[in-house]
Amino acid sequence: MKSNNIHKKVSQNVMFWIFRIMSFSVVAILFWIIGFIVYRGIGVINWEFLTAAPEEGMTKGGIFPAIVGTFYLVIGSMLVAFPIGVMSGIYMNEYATNKHIVRVIRIMTNNLGGIPSIVFGLFGMSLFVNKLGFGDSILAGSLTLGLLALPLIIRITEEALKAIPDSYRHGSLALGATKLQTIGRVVLPAAFPNIMTGLILSIGRVSGETAPILFTAAAYFLPKLPSSIYDQVMALPYHLYVIATSGTDLEATRPMAYGTALVLIVIVLIMNLLANYLRKKFTK
Amino acid sequence: MKLEAKNVNFFYGDFHALKDINMKIESNTVTAFIGPSGCGKSTFLRLFNRMNDLIADTHLDGECMLGDTNIYDKSISVDELRKTVGMVFQKPNPFPKSIFENVAYGLRINGERSKSVIEDTVETSLRQAALWEEVKDKLKKSAYALSGGQQQRLCIARALAVNPSVILMDEPASALDPISTSKIEELIFELKNHYTVVIVTHNMQQAARVSDKTGFFMLGELIEYDDTKKIFLNPEKEQTQNYITGRFG
Ligand SMILES: Nc1ncnc2c1ncn2[C@@H]1O[C@H](COP(=O)(O)OP(=O)(O)O)[C@@H](O)[C@H]1O
Numbered sequence: 001m002k003s004n005n006i007h008k009k010v011s012q013n014v015m016f017w018i019f020r021i022m023s024f025s026v027v028a029i030l031f032w033i034i035g036f037i038v039y040r041g042i043g044v045i046n047w048e049f050l051t052a053a054p055e056e057g058m059t060k061g062g063i064f065p066a067i068v069g070t071f072y073l074v075i076g077s078m079l080v081a082f083p084i085g086v087m088s089g090i091y092m093n094e095y096a097t098n099k100h101i102v103r104v105i106r107i108m109t110n111n112l113g114g115i116p117s118i119v120f121g122l123f124g125m126s127l128f129v130n131k132l133g134f135g136d137s138i139l140a141g142s143l144t145l146g147l148l149a150l151p152l153i154i155r156i157t158e159e160a161l162k163a164i165p166d167s168y169r170h171g172s173l174a175l176g177a178t179k180l181q182t183i184g185r186v187v188l189p190a191a192f193p194n195i196m197t198g199l200i201l202s203i204g205r206v207s208g209e210t211a212p213i214l215f216t217a218a219a220y221f222l223p224k225l226p227s228s229i230y231d232q233v234m235a236l237p238y239h240l241y242v243i244a245t246s247g248t249d250l251e252a253t254r255p256m257a258y259g260t261a262l263v264l265i266v267i268v269l270i271m272n273l274l275a276n277y278l279r280k281k282f283t284k
Numbered sequence: 285m286k287l288e289a290k291n292v293n294f295f296y297g298d299f300h301a302l303k304d305i306n307m308k309i310e311s312n313t314v315t316a317f318i319g320p321s322g323c324g325k326s327t328f329l330r331l332f333n334r335m336n337d338l339i340a341d342t343h344l345d346g347e348c349m350l351g352d353t354n355i356y357d358k359s360i361s362v363d364e365l366r367k368t369v370g371m372v373f374q375k376p377n378p379f380p381k382s383i384f385e386n387v388a389y390g391l392r393i394n395g396e397r398s399k400s401v402i403e404d405t406v407e408t409s410l411r412q413a414a415l416w417e418e419v420k421d422k423l424k425k426s427a428y429a430l431s432g433g434q435q436q437r438l439c440i441a442r443a444l445a446v447n448p449s450v451i452l453m454d455e456p457a458s459a460l461d462p463i464s465t466s467k468i469e470e471l472i473f474e475l476k477n478h479y480t481v482v483i484v485t486h487n488m489q490q491a492a493r494v495s496d497k498t499g500f501f502m503l504g505e506l507i508e509y510d511d512t513k514k515i516f517l518n519p520e521k522e523q524t525q526n527y528i529t530g531r532f533g
């Protein structure tokens with residue numbers, strides 16, 4: 001009887017420790033990755049690295065054009081995805097009365113979200129670059145990245161709207177507001193913080209993507225900044241790929257690669273923290 | 285005659301929720317609907333500002349009149365109707381905005397831009413709803429900083445600001461404490477000087493205190509409709525008698 005009890009206790013404890021170790025190891029791995037990148041990358045981070053163009057076969061200089069390129073691509077893709085995504089979400093949650101249609105759209109958007117990003121890249125190349133003749137450009141890259149971000153923005157918008165109680169809508173309609181006024185003046189403002197969270201999360205997602213811009217926007221090396229949306233750009237994730245795999249002197253570019261990775265991680269982390277902060281701040 | 289229902293039958297899908305109801309409601313009166321829960325009081329009330337339109341798969345037979353107009357006529361604009369026939373809900377539902385903006389909402393959606401008109405109307409409406417003294421120093425605060433009873437009076441003020449002629453109230457005090465309840469009741473009594481008030485309540489003392497006329501509903505039928513005194517002191521129907529003496533429901 002007694003030894004049985006001890007047995008139970010021991011096995012309980014063992015399991016508990018296994019669970020604990022597993023979850024700690026996830027945290028540890030995250031810190032390891034970040035620590036590794038910081039350790040290897042921090043050395044090259046300085047003012048020149050952030051503000052100069054690559055020089056001497058990318059072994060010297062900085063990554064400024066890639067930062068600017070990623071910035072343009074993020075802005076461009078959000079200009080594409082945000083209005084379409086938010087409006088689709090509004091349609092699905094506020095207007096569509098046919099539940100079957102909504103189900104079908106939702107399944108489709110979820111599937112869209114599950115498509116590997118390289119496939120988006122291929123599609124973007126075939127449609128935007130070739131068929132529509134935009135060429136390798138900010139425009140083609142933004143459209144492709146926008147498509148990639150769309151499912152996330154739609155889903156977040158839909159969920160943000162779903163969280164708004166019907167009593168707000170009824171209160172507004174009962175005062176003689178039209179449906180559009182109700183959405184514009186009551187529903188959307190109340191859902192705004194959560195929708196913004198979605199926007200920021202998708203910025204984090206988009207800024208780290210390589211595959212969709214590989215065939216649609218990214219340049220291997222560009223000594224000058226883009227001057228129109230039809231220009232190619234350098235971009236952080238692609239630049240990282242390039243200097244890590246296909247430079248002329250990989251050993252010499254290695255520190256630059258870690259520096260680039262660090263900048264990219266910091267951007268994504270800041271975006272995620274900002275999203276978290278906004279959500280916390282507005283859901284009090 | 286302010287409101288009138290003529291041979292009203294209402295269906296949720298196949299479910300026959302209101303059965304052949306006829307009722308006339310006069311201007312500047314308070315009319316109470318009582319009856320066991322699920323008997324169709326709210327459904328009937330919502331017919332008069334067409335809130336039932338929001339529920340899918342419903343069907344109405346018969347006519348609902350506001351003055352001389354059938355409010356279900358094709359030419360009627362539902363938004364305009366709801367500006368004339370306001371509504372206060374069972375659970376206070378202020379918008380997640382400031383106290384001021386809640387009351388100003390109805391003006392803003394009507395395109396009112398004059399700051400002074402909006403400010404005046406907000407004050408008047410809050411005074412009418414007996415809330416002004418309590419909130420005049422914190423109009424910029426969130427409506428959700430108010431107590432439940434204050435929130436409900438805010439919702440009444442919000443409805444009044446649109447300048448309706450009819451106000452529908454669906455158990456407006458059922459979620460409130462006794463003190464807030466009596467404040468709302470006093471308010472209803474005041475309101476009938478300017479408005480036609482229709483109130484659903486499951487509290488019979490409340491119906492007796494505030495209303496001029498009372499309609500007793502059961503299982504989708506209007507069993508009896510008469511002066512409130514008559515209903516409570518000397519009802520015609522046995523079912524009414526049983527209900528008000530608490531023998532069922
Ligand atoms: N949205 C709805 N869909 C289907 N049936 C409903 C709906 N709302 C109410 N009902 C039904 O109609 C009847 C009357 O409801 P209601 O008007 O809310 O009653 P009361 O307000 O008197 O409690 C009830 O049997 C209820 O189940």
Ligand SMILES: [Mg+2]
Nearest residue numbers: 325326327484
């Ligand atoms: Mg009810």
